[in-house]
Amino acid sequence: MTGPDFRKAELMPCIAQDADSGDVLMLAYMNEESYEETLSTGRVCYYSRSRKRLWRKGEESGNVQQLISIHFDCDADAILVKVRQVGGAACHEGFKSCFFRQVDPASRDVSVIGERVFDPAKVYHK
Template sequence: MLIDFDKSGGLVPAVAQDADTGEVLMLAWMNREAFDETVRTGRAVYFSRSRNRLWRKGEESGNVQEVKGVFVDCDADTVLLKVKQVGGAACHEGYPSCFFRELAGGELKVVGERVFDPKQVYKK
C-alpha cells in the first residue's frame, strides 16, 4: 500500500507545490479514489469535504494542476504533489497560491496579487 488511508479515517492531506519554483500553492485532501485518479491521469484530483465528492482541480475555473511528481511522507499519510499550475491560480479566491495573506503586526495582510476575479469565474 502506497498511502495509509485507513490510519487517517480515509482522507490524507495533500500539499500542492509549484514544480518549478517550490512555492506552496495549496493544501487539500485526498481519499483513495482521488489519489488513484491523480496518478492515473496526471492531473490533480482531491476530495472536497464541503461537497463530499471528488474535486477535479480546475473543473470550474480551468485552473488545472498537471502533476509532475508525487511524493509520500515517511508515515505514508501525507501526499506532496509537484505540479504545473495551468491558468496561474491555485486558489479559488483568484490568487496564485492559497497562502496569499501574511501575519504582520498582529494582522493578516494580503501579500499576493489576484489573477482572476472569482465572481466572474464561479457564477453559481
C-alpha cells in the first residue's frame, strides 16, 4: 500500500495538525487530485465540497499550510497532515484553529477559546 485508498471513497476526511504544537487546526476533505498536489507542491490542497473544486489553503487569505508530513489511517480512508501554519490562522473566522468553540459537558454552555488572529471581513472583503 502506498497511500490512501481513493477507491473506497472519492473524498476522505483530512485532519490538519500543527506539526510543532500538536494542536488540531481543522478538518477538511481531500480527493486524489488534492492529495497528489499536496505531495507535489509541499503546500496543502484540499477539496472544497461547497465550491466543488480544489481549495488551495490560503489562496484568498495568505494563511497557507506548508506540509511537514502526511499520514493515513489503518483503513487507508482518513488522512492526517502535519503542517506549519503560515500566517497564524487556519480558520476562516480568524482563529488559529477551527475548533475554537468549547462545550462544557455539564452545563452545555459554549465558550470561545483562543483569540482572533485576523478580522475575516478585512481579509475576505465580505
